[in-house]
Amino acid sequence: MTESKYLLEMKAISKSFPGVKALDDVSFRVKPGSVHALMGENGAGKSTLMKILFGIYKEDAGSIFIEGKETTFPNPKAALEQGVSMVHQELNQVLQRDVMDNILLGRYPQKGIFIDQKAMYDFTKNIFDDLGIDINPKSKLANLSVSARQMVEIGKAVSYEAKILVLDEPTSSLTQQEVNHLFRIINLLRDRGCGIVYISHKMEEILEISDEVTVMRDGKWIATEEAKDLTTDKIIRLMVGRDLTNRFPPKTNKPGDVIMQVKNLTGKYQPSVQEVSFELRKGEILGVAGLVGARRTELLETIFGIATHSQGEILLHGKAVDNKDSATSIKNGFALLTEERRATGIFGGLDIKFNSIIANIDGYSKYGVLDDKKAREDTKWVIESMNVKTPSQKTQIKALSGGNQQKVIIGRWLLTDPEVLLLDEPTRGVDVGAKYEIYQLIIDLANKGKGIIFVSSEMPELLGTCDRILVMSNGRVAGIEDTKNLDQEKIMTLAAKYL
Amino acid sequence: MNMDKLKSKQLKEGLLDYALYIILGIMILTVIIIDPKFVSIKNFTNILSQASTRAILGMGIAGLIVLQGTDLSAGRILGLSGIVAASLLQDINYAARMYSDLPVLPLILPLLVSIAIGVTFSVINGFGVAKLKLHAFIVTLGTQLIAYGAALIYIDRPPLGAQPIAGLDERYTGFVRGYFKIGVGENTFQLPYLILYAMLIAVVMWFVWNKTKLGKNMFAIGGNPDAAAVSGVNLFKNIMYVYIIAGVLYGIAGYLEVARIGSATSITGQNYELDAIAACVVGGVSFSGGVGTIPGVLIGAVLLQFINYGLNFIGVNPYLQIIIKGVIIIVAVSIDVRKYIEKK
Numbered sequence: 111m112t113e114s115k116y117l118l119e120m121k122a123i124s125k126s127f128p129g130v131k132a133l134d135d136v137s138f139r140v141k142p143g144s145v146h147a148l149m150g151e152n153g154a155g156k157s158t159l160m161k162i163l164f165g166i167y168k169e170d171a172g173s174i175f176i177e178g179k180e181t182t183f184p185n186p187k188a189a190l191e192q193g194v195s196m197v198h199q200e201l202n203q204v205l206q207r208d209v210m211d212n213i214l215l216g217r218y219p220q221k222g223i224f225i226d227q228k229a230m231y232d233f234t235k236n237i238f239d240d241l242g243i244d245i246n247p248k249s250k251l252a253n254l255s256v257s258a259r260q261m262v263e264i265g266k267a268v269s270y271e272a273k274i275l276v277l278d279e280p281t282s283s284l285t286q287q288e289v290n291h292l293f294r295i296i297n298l299l300r301d302r303g304c305g306i307v308y309i310s311h312k313m314e315e316i317l318e319i320s321d322e323v324t325v326m327r328d329g330k331w332i333a334t335e336e337a338k339d340l341t342t343d344k345i346i347r348l349m350v351g352r353d354l355t356n357r358f359p360p361k362t363n364k365p366g367d368v369i370m371q372v373k374n375l376t377g378k379y380q381p382s383v384q385e386v387s388f389e390l391r392k393g394e395i396l397g398v399a400g401l402v403g404a405r406r407t408e409l410l411e412t413i414f415g416i417a418t419h420s421q422g423e424i425l426l427h428g429k430a431v432d433n434k435d436s437a438t439s440i441k442n443g444f445a446l447l448t449e450e451r452r453a454t455g456i457f458g459g460l461d462i463k464f465n466s467i468i469a470n471i472d473g474y475s476k477y478g479v480l481d482d483k484k485a486r487e488d489t490k491w492v493i494e495s496m497n498v499k500t501p502s503q504k505t506q507i508k509a510l511s512g513g514n515q516q517k518v519i520i521g522r523w524l525l526t527d528p529e530v531l532l533l534d535e536p537t538r539g540v541d542v543g544a545k546y547e548i549y550q551l552i553i554d555l556a557n558k559g560k561g562i563i564f565v566s567s568e569m570p571e572l573l574g575t576c577d578r579i580l581v582m583s584n585g586r587v588a589g590i591e592d593t594k595n596l597d598q599e600k601i602m603t604l605a606a607k608y609l
Numbered sequence: 610m611n612m613d614k615l616k617s618k619q620l621k622e623g624l625l626d627y628a629l630y631i632i633l634g635i636m637i638l639t640v641i642i643i644d645p646k647f648v649s650i651k652n653f654t655n656i657l658s659q660a661s662t663r664a665i666l667g668m669g670i671a672g673l674i675v676l677q678g679t680d681l682s683a684g685r686i687l688g689l690s691g692i693v694a695a696s697l698l699q700d701i702n703y704a705a706r707m708y709s710d711l712p713v714l715p716l717i718l719p720l721l722v723s724i725a726i727g728v729t730f731s732v733i734n735g736f737g738v739a740k741l742k743l744h745a746f747i748v749t750l751g752t753q754l755i756a757y758g759a760a761l762i763y764i765d766r767p768p769l770g771a772q773p774i775a776g777l778d779e780r781y782t783g784f785v786r787g788y789f790k791i792g793v794g795e796n797t798f799q800l801p802y803l804i805l806y807a808m809l810i811a812v813v814m815w816f817v818w819n820k821t822k823l824g825k826n827m828f829a830i831g832g833n834p835d836a837a838a839v840s841g842v843n844l845f846k847n848i849m850y851v852y853i854i855a856g857v858l859y860g861i862a863g864y865l866e867v868a869r870i871g872s873a874t875s876i877t878g879q880n881y882e883l884d885a886i887a888a889c890v891v892g893g894v895s896f897s898g899g900v901g902t903i904p905g906v907l908i909g910a911v912l913l914q915f916i917n918y919g920l921n922f923i924g925v926n927p928y929l930q931i932i933i934k935g936v937i938i939i940v941a942v943s944i945d946v947r948k949y950i951e952k953k
Contacts, residue, residue, distance in 0.1 A: 166839065187841035202839050204832035206899045215829050216841035224820040266840075379952040408953075417953035 116175070117142040117305040118163075118194075118274050123172035125158055132158045133169075136331045138324055140274065140305040145296060147308045147316045147337065150326035151349055156309050157199060159326070160276050164196050165189040176273070187216070195272035197263050199279045199309075203251055210234040210247040213266045237269045241295050256403050257284050264292060268299065275299060276307040281315060285401060285609055286602055293319055311568075313342040314598075325349055350543070358574035359549050363556035365394035365577050368428075370530050370561055375412055375422035377585075382408045382417065384585045390530065390561040395552060397576030397593070398565040399601050404582040406565045407449050410532040413563075414446040415439045426529065440469065445523035449534040449565075451512070455519050458508035462500055463489040465507045465518050470525040492521030497547060513544025520551060530561045537571060549575050569598045584608040629891065629944050633912050633937070640919035647922050650798045660914035661807035662687075662869065665862040667885040667892075667906045668814045669855035674889050675831040676851055677898030678738055678745030681882055683859055685756035686730045688878025690723035690863030692760050695774040695873040697722065703776030707766075716784055724860035730756055731856025732849070739848035753882075761875050775872035785868035803865060810858065815903040817854065827851050832899025887934070888913055891941045895948075913937070 118140040125133040133155045140146045148156045161167045163174065165183035173180055176192055183189045189196075203212050210230045219229040234247035243261050251259060260280065267275055277296075281289050296306055296319060310316055316323060317337055324334040325348040333348050346357075370390040377383050383405050390396050398406050411417035413424055415433035423430050426442060433439040436446070448454040457465055466489040467474060474480045489503045496517040500510055507515055516536060523531065533552070537545045552575060556562055566572050572579050573593055580590045581604035588607035591600075624631070641647050666687060670680045696707040697719040730752050737748030765771035785806075788799035818824040826847045829837040838844055866881075867873045892909025894901030916937070920930045 164839070185841075186839045187843065190841045196839070198839060200835075202833065202836035204829045204836050204899060206832045207828060211825060211829070212836070215825075215837060218822045218825055220822060224816070225822060225825060377953075382953075411953060 116140060117177060118307075119175040119178075120159065120163065121173050121175070123159065123162060123174075124170050125162060125167060126170055132329050133162075134329045136172075136326065136329070138331070139334075140307060141322070142273075142305055143300055143303045144321040145300055145306045145308055145319050147310065147320035147323045148326065149309075149311075149316065149323060149345060149349060150332075154326040154349070155329040156326055157278060158329075160196065160278060160307065160309065163189065163194060163274075163276065190216070190270055190272070193270075193273035194276070195267045195270040195274075196276040197260075197267045197278060197280045203259060203263065205252040206250070208248050208250050209245060209254075209262055212251055212262060213237070213247070213269060233269070234265075237265050241265055241268060241298075242291065257288055260284060261288065261291075264295065268295065272304070274305045274307065276309070278309045279311070280308075281310060281312065285606055287606075289315070313345060316345070317342070327351055357546070357570070359546065359553055361553060361575070361577075363393050363395065363553055363577070365556075366392040366559070368392075369426065371425040371428075372413065373423050373425070375409075375424070376420050377405075377408055377412050378418040378420040381405065381585060383412055383419075383582075386422070386582075386585075386587050388580055388587065388590055390563060391577075392559050392561055393556045394578070395556050395562045395564055395576045397572035397579035398563060398582060399567075399569060399572055399579055400582035400588075400605050402567070403584070404605060405585040406582050407534055408585070409582065410446055410534050410563065410565060413439075413530075414444055414532055416446075440526050440528075443527070443529035444532065445469075445526055445528035445530070446532045447516075447519055447523060447534060447536055449538065451515060451519065451539065456507045456515050459506055461504045462493065462498070462507055462510075462518055463503045466492045466503075466522050467525065469522050473525070488525055492518060492525065495524075496521040496551065511544070512539040513547065516540055516544075516548060517551070520548070524555075528560065530563070531555060532563050532565075534565045535567065536564070537566070537568070545571070569601055572601075573597070581605055581607075625944065625947065629937075629941050630912075632940065633891075633916060637915055637919055640923055643923045647919060652918065652922070654799060654801060654804070656914050656918045657804045657807075657911065658801045658869065659918065660910045661803045662862045662866040663881065663884050663888060663914065664807050664907050664910035665810055665858050665865070666881055667888040667910050668810065668903060669858035669862075670882065670885050671889045671892075671894045671901050671903070671906045672818075672827060672851045672855055673745060674886070674894045674896060675827055675898060675901045676738075676745075676848060677831050677834075677896075679749065679886065679896075680734065680745065680855065681749040682730060682734060682751075682753040682756055683749075683855070683885060684878040684881030684883070685753045685760065686727055686856070686859045686878070687863040687866060687881055688873075688875070689730075689756045689760040689763070690726040690860045691867035691877050692764060692774060692863075692873040692875075693726060694719040694723045694864045695777060695867045696763075698778045698781040699774065700776045700778050705772070705776065707774060713778070716780060719781075720861070720864050723864040724857050727858070727860030727863065728853055728856035731852040731859065735849045735852030738852070739845045757875075760877075764873075764875050771875065773872045773874045774867075777868060777871060782868045782871060785865050803869060806861075806865060810861070811903055811907055814854075814858075818903055823847060823850055828899055884913065885910070887938050887941070890938060890945065893945065895945055896942070897946075 116139045120138040123133050123136045136155065136159060138159060150156050158167065162169045163183065165185045165188050174183065181192055213234050214230050219226045231247050238245060243265050245258055245262060264280060280292060284292065299306060308320055317340065320337045322334060323337050323340055323345065325332045325345065327349060368389045369392045373387050375383055375386045386409060398409065400406050408417055412419050413433065415435050415438060424433055431442045433442060433444065463485060467485045474485050486503065492498065493500060498514050498517045500514060507518060537548050540548060552562060552564065564572065564576055573596065576593050578590055578592055579596055579601065581588045581601055583605050586608050588604040666683055670683055673680050697714055699706045701713055733752055734748050737743040738745050785803050786801065788801045790797050791800055792798060826837065826842050829842060830844055830847060834844060863878065867877060888909035889906055891912060892905030894905060920933065
């Protein structure tokens with residue numbers, strides 16, 4: 111009896127990167143005809159494990175079996191050939207080419223030495239028809255919406271007719287309807303006997319679609335259980351490793367007078383925000399919710415002046431301010447914590463001190479020379495008041511954990527003494543424990559009278575920390591409500607209002 | 610009102626997209642207005658002949674630019690392969706032959722040697738980029754110097770010392786400079802073989818770029834290397850192929866260019882790569898990678914040659930011409946970059 115009852119078995123996989131043990135003796139098994147959710151916090155090792163399965167990384171130790179047969183995956187090509195396909199977390203697409211070029215990338219059909227364009231079209235059309243995807247195979251990818259691109263990527267992964275399909279955060283930019291569509295596709299594949307590995311942070315989705323759930327933490331396997339035996343709380347407990355009785359600190363801030371008004375703000379280069387109006391109070395935390403593509407980041411960028419607006423105005427204390435670029439906005443008392451910490455937040459190779467003082471650099475200049483003593487004092491303040499865990503001020507910021515990096519950057523903005531803080535996904539890539547600290551920081555700042563706009567894709571954290579929530583849909587304000595009148599379902603309904 | 614605004618905005622954008630061609634068109638028109646004699650079949654065939662070798666070089670470099678790379682060594686590789694070809698094809702009766710005992714060789718043999726030289730260098734370039742992950746700028750800067758040094762050593766040898774390799778075999782020069790006579794009597798004009806060779810190569814390259822797996826993979830790798838990798842495209846192999854094709858074209862261009870000029874020296878090919886890169890850029894091959902067309906490269910090469918020739922024709926100061934060329938390149942790239950900047 112050599113037949114294995116598992117489609118995929120990954121046994122005792124270990125993988126180290128310089129300075130980090132990313133995977134430590136992890137085992138993972140998927141049954142045929144089932145959906146297996148892989149869960150864990152950011153940095154738990156889920157994506158690393160899947161990248162090993164797909165041949166992007168090479169494991170240091172351990173072995174992989176497909177249908178009971180040991181195999182190795184030197185590169186993605188080998189994985190695809192052995193029946194493993196994957197929808198990647200970052201969309202890996204060639205935007206300047208058309209849909210069918212992307213779908214068939216790496217396996218173009220040929221007629222003699224030439225590419226068979228007609229076969230490409232037919233193949234793509236068939237896949238899309240089969241899955242009920244309504245996209246023209248000849249559209250240039252750059253002209254499609256993010257969610258359409260994601261559907262293309264899903265169609266592509268399915269088209270390999272793989273036995274094992276890995277979906278790494280496939281729903282990050284899909285609407286509820288499209289998520290339902292994806293689930294129909296997944297059910298179809300499950301009925302065909304495929305094994306599906308589903309990575310997501312959305313608990314409800316996981317509990318709805320999966321048969322089994324494996325939880326990882328800090329690069330280690332923690333548990334594998336039947337989905338029907340699990341609840342959201344139980345999964346979180348497994349992910350975090352302790353009971354999180356209070357995921358959010360007590361709300362102590364009290365909103366006061368109006369500090370900022372945004373009237374009829376419309377971005378110059380569409381798609382962007384359209385006719386957005388709202389008010390922000392002193393000491394208020396205003397959440398901004400919406401799907402990917404709702405233009406939440408664009409809203410913050412437009413307020414902060416790094417994106418241009420064609421009409422509308424921003425009033426601070428009732429007076430119009432001209433936030434024409436970031437330097438002016440900072441002078442006017444605005445601060446923006448950007449979404450992509452690694453790309454636009456940290457200066458990775460530079461030290462904590464540099465990263466702390468850079469937004470306020472004018473404040474240290476004496477006759478054109480920087481005052482190092484003041485810079486050191488302020489950095490010390492950032493480290494102490496933000497509770498940054500770092501060996502010294504001279505440590506490169508990239509050596510810190512995501513949560514500590516984020517705390518440094520929040521501290522950086524506080525040094526500019528802002529009145530309005532624009533926070534774009536401040537807890538992205540931050541551990542659950544450190545998230546709590548960041549919520550606490552945000553509430554403390556509100557207590558000090560700052561006005562805070564808090565953009566997040568995680569609805570629970572908005573519901574847990576904000577006074578009011580503004581829901582955006584397709585660039586417009588779909589509604590602004592007191593948090594106590596909202597729940598996730600209501601937010602989702604509003605988020606789909608203008609689609 | 611709003612529609613009008615939108616339309617005028619679209620018009621403005623459209624004008625900007627084609628600004629370069631409009632400027633170049635105006636320049637050519639100006640040349641014609643100053644001296645109407647510029648419009649003649651002889652001038653035009655001259656321009657096309659001169660543009661031919663640059664276009665062949667350009668079609669090679671264009672592939673590397675599509676791959677987000679570049680090639681600083683192309684001109685010197687052209688020079689070296691041309692020099693070697695010339696030394697093998699000197700007239701048997703020419704006094705200062707480099708190889709005095711060399712028998713008369715068939716034309717194809719030196720061509721293959723030229724191609725082999727081109728491929729050797731581009732394999733080094735490709736390996737540096739695809740395997741050692743060097744930036745194309747760096748590795749081709751290195752091979753540029755190596756090719757130049759090799760050419761100097763090759764040419765500077767006793768008893769003759771460094772002197773131009775001249776006295777080329779007439780079969781060889783005829784193969785390149787020869788022409789078809791078209792028409793009869795008064796209306797004949799000459800169509801140089803060289804132009805036909807360039808056209809033939811362009812057709813082949815168009816097929817490679819648009820109709821083959823390699824072409825598709827090249828655009829995919831240039832557009833998004835990660836996407837290509839996870840889709841099972843062998844990056845190393847495909848990048849190497851694109852470089853090797855470029856090397857073949859450099860070799861052919863070297864072989865043709867020397868016959869076109871009639872002799873070879875150590876400065877043959879100097880700065881040709883810059884002209885070829887300029888042709889690519891003017892023709893819309895984007896330095897951001899993943900974008901470009903073969904007709905674009907041809908148009909770029911011909912337009913630049915038109916300007917060159919035209920300015921000479923009306924007697925513009927040659928130093929000023931260099932400045933004008935510089936301005937054209939900057940304008941071309943500004944317009945190209947404009948299309949890809951994300952406006953906020």
